[in-house]
Amino acid sequence: MEARYTRRQRRTVATAYLFLGPALILLGVFTFYPVVFGTVLSLFDYDVISPPRFVGLAHFRALWADRYLWIAFGNSMKFLLVVPVLQVLSIGLAVAVNAPLRGIRWFRAAYYVPVITSMVVAGLVWRWLYEQDGLLNYLLTRVGVLTRPISWLGQPDLALYAVMFVTLWKGLGYYMVIYLAGLQGIPPECEEAAVTDGATRWQVFRHVTLPLLRPSILLASTISAIAALKVFEEVYVMTGGGPMFSTYTMFYYIFDKGFQQLELGYAAAVAVVLAAATLLLSAINFRIFRQGGWTYY
Amino acid sequence: MPRPIALAARYAGLSLLAVFTTFPLLWLLSTALRTGGPVFGFPPNLLPWPASLGNFLTVWKTMPLPRYFLNTLVLAGLGVGLNLILCAMAAYPLARMEFPGKKLIAGLLLSTLLLPGHIGLIVNFVTLLRLRLVDTYAGVLLPGAVSVFGIFLLRQAFLTVPQDLEDAARIDGAAEWTIWWRIMLPVITPALGALALFEFVAVWNSFLWPLIVLKTPDKYPLAVGLLYLSGLFAHNTRAVAAGAVMMTLPIIAVFLFTQRYFMRGLTTGAIR
Numbered sequence: 001m002e003a004r005y006t007r008r009q010r011r012t013v014a015t016a017y018l019f020l021g022p023a024l025i026l027l028g029v030f031t032f033y034p035v036v037f038g039t040v041l042s043l044f045d046y047d048v049i050s051p052p053r054f055v056g057l058a059h060f061r062a063l064w065a066d067r068y069l070w071i072a073f074g075n076s077m078k079f080l081l082v083v084p085v086l087q088v089l090s091i092g093l094a095v096a097v098n099a100p101l102r103g104i105r106w107f108r109a110a111y112y113v114p115v116i117t118s119m120v121v122a123g124l125v126w127r128w129l130y131e132q133d134g135l136l137n138y139l140l141t142r143v144g145v146l147t148r149p150i151s152w153l154g155q156p157d158l159a160l161y162a163v164m165f166v167t168l169w170k171g172l173g174y175y176m177v178i179y180l181a182g183l184q185g186i187p188p189e190c191e192e193a194a195v196t197d198g199a200t201r202w203q204v205f206r207h208v209t210l211p212l213l214r215p216s217i218l219l220a221s222t223i224s225a226i227a228a229l230k231v232f233e234e235v236y237v238m239t240g241g242g243p244m245f246s247t248y249t250m251f252y253y254i255f256d257k258g259f260q261q262l263e264l265g266y267a268a269a270v271a272v273v274l275a276a277a278t279l280l281l282s283a284i285n286f287r288i289f290r291q292g293g294w295t296y297y
Numbered sequence: 298m299p300r301p302i303a304l305a306a307r308y309a310g311l312s313l314l315a316v317f318t319t320f321p322l323l324w325l326l327s328t329a330l331r332t333g334g335p336v337f338g339f340p341p342n343l344l345p346w347p348a349s350l351g352n353f354l355t356v357w358k359t360m361p362l363p364r365y366f367l368n369t370l371v372l373a374g375l376g377v378g379l380n381l382i383l384c385a386m387a388a389y390p391l392a393r394m395e396f397p398g399k400k401l402i403a404g405l406l407l408s409t410l411l412l413p414g415h416i417g418l419i420v421n422f423v424t425l426l427r428l429r430l431v432d433t434y435a436g437v438l439l440p441g442a443v444s445v446f447g448i449f450l451l452r453q454a455f456l457t458v459p460q461d462l463e464d465a466a467r468i469d470g471a472a473e474w475t476i477w478w479r480i481m482l483p484v485i486t487p488a489l490g491a492l493a494l495f496e497f498v499a500v501w502n503s504f505l506w507p508l509i510v511l512k513t514p515d516k517y518p519l520a521v522g523l524l525y526l527s528g529l530f531a532h533n534t535r536a537v538a539a540g541a542v543m544m545t546l547p548i549i550a551v552f553l554f555t556q557r558y559f560m561r562g563l564t565t566g567a568i569r
Contacts, residue, residue, distance in 0.1 A: 012394055012395070012396060013396045013397065015390070015394070015473045016390035016394045016396040016399075017390075017396070019386045019387065019389050019390045019473075019477070020386070020387050020390055020391075020402065022383050022386060022387075022443075023383045023384070023386065023387035023443045023448065024387070024402070026383065026439065026440075026442050026443045027406075027409070027443055027445070029424065030417060030421055030424070030439060030440040031409055031412070031417060031440075031445075032405070032409075033420065033424075034416050034417040034419075034420035034421055034424075035412065035416060035417075037420045037423075038416040038417075038419060038420045041419065041420065041423070046423075048423075048426060093314070096307075096310070096311065096314075097311070099307070101304075101307065101308075101311075104311075105556065107311045107312075107314075107315055108556075108560070109552070109553060109556055110314075110315035110318055110319050111314065111315065111318050112552070112559075112560075113318060113319055113322065113549060113552070114318050114321075114322075116498050116502075116548050116549065116552050117322065117502075117545055117548070117549075118501070118502040118504070118519070118520050118523075118544060118545065118548075119502065119504060119520075120502075120504055120520045120521075120523050120524050120541075120544075121325070121520075121523070121541045121544060121545050122321070124523075124524075124527055124537065124538075124541055125321045125322065125324065125325050125541070126321060128328075128336070128337075128534065128538075129321060129324065131337050132337075133337040133338050133339060134337055134341075135324060135341050135343075138339050138340060138341050141339075169317075169318070169321075172318065173318065177560055180560075222411070226411075230415045232505060233504055233505060236505075237524060251415055254415060254418065254419070255418075255505075258418070258419045258422070259422070259509055264419055264422075264423065267419050268416070268419050268420070271415055271416045271418070271419060272416070274415060274416075275415070275416050279411070282411050
């Protein structure tokens with residue numbers, strides 16, 4: 001094999017790997033190795049203090065009967081509802097800011113501000129806005145949507161949706177930018193041709209723009225689904241998983257088991273389950289949007 | 298609809314949306330600027346009047362906020378520096394050299410974008426324990442020292458550098474490092490700037506990993522410190538709000554001044 005390369009080529013190869021080396025080592029240790037070792041760790045009991053003890057699939061059997069795992073799993077699945085809503089709204093937003101209007105740059109910036117705001121700050125602010133005697137309740141009772149104030153984060157059947165709303169508020173601008181780039185990559189001739197053929201604006205959007213936007217939809221919905229499955233910070237800041245475990249998500253469970261109770265092997269097993277769910281979801285996403293499962297034409 | 302009315306309607310719609318995305322932060326600012334009166338209750342006091350900077354002075358003096366600012370700046374500086382150097386190094390051969398294993402490496406890098414990163418949380422903590430890096434800034438920074446997004450962003454930039462430029466340097470007998478440092482990096486400064494911005498924002502706002510790694514409150518960055526303080530000073534919402542404003546303003550200022558870079562970088566890195 002080596003003989004195929006001249007001396008100069010071999011030097012290029014060496015240089016290339018010297019350039020890549022530091023990054024590859026760090027990624028190897030902190031990104032790729034965890035995938036392998038995490039799976040191995042899930043077969044062990046490990047509490048940091050005593051040496052790891054092999055337990056085989058015991059954790060996975062225990063997980064099957066673990067009430068909290070199923071609560072967390074159910075909540076994480078519900079959290080996925082945020083993904084389609086986020087895509088629809090941010091596509092709409094991207095279309096709205098794609099117009100060559102004066103000052104549109106500032107509107108885009110305003111929509112992007114929540115994205116660069118720290119989740120801790122966003123969580124604290126929304127926790128205050130959601131208070132029983134907070135601004136949101138005042139506005140909603142004033143307009144007549146509510147007859148009396150609601151404890152948004154205090155009610156088990158509402159808290160998760162209240163948290164999801166914050167995720168939505170914070171994510172809109174991010175996905176808007178992805179879709180904006182997608183829209184600007186569509187050659188104007190495509191839409192112009194449809195208009196010449198007498199299509200209405202909605203028809204153009206539905207049958208020309210949206211199908212051409214499919215790569216962006218694939219990208220954004222994959223990113224957003226992965227993010228939804230590992231939601232943690234908004235829950236940690238706003239509800240701490242409560243009330244009555246109603247906002248307890250898979251990632252929160254991993255955090256609790258791993259770093260509060262120091263059952264790292266068990267936490268790794270939960271992480272493996274979540275990883276499997278995530279990969280499955282990404283695969284579904286790819287199937288739908290890449291293979292053209294949604295035929296618009 | 299006649300044109301002026303349609304245009305006005307569009308602006309009205311856009312403004313309404315802007316209110317939706319910005320009002321929580323405006324409410325935060327208003328809360329922080331008032332010193333007296335209840336924060337909650339009906340009807341709410343929305344206007345920050347009488348306004349004062351009292352809350353800001355209080356948090357700055359009585360809470361360890363200056364310390365958290367300093368910690369965050371150190372972490373952000375180191376994080377940005379590491380990412381710029383390591384990503385620029387890794388992206389260069391991927392863009393401009395042919396070598397065996399290139400496709401494999403590009404594929405592996407791409408796969409990390411789909412990989413659920415959370416599994417790393419546990420294993421990386423165990424790794425840090427073994428390396429005795431728990432409760433150190435090295436432990437906070439190393440797992441995020443190379444961003445795959447950054448590698449792709451810079452690779453894209455390296456691809457656009459004209460071949461003539463490289464050839465001319467090569468004829469002059471310049472070494473590969475010199476070409477990278479003297480010829481390539483100056484040309485891709487805009488992309489480096491964009492990456493620096495993203496990393497700065499990411500480190501400034503980073504919360505979960507520092508929370509796990511750092512055990513000493515004195516070492517906390519702003520995000521972790523602010524939440525810690527919000528627990529200690531739960532009775533003083535206005536002071537915590539002032540702290541939150543101080544944490545947010547710099548990042549918004551940086552963003553408003555560098556918007557163009559920001560948006561362009563985000564889309565080139567994400568799409569292509």
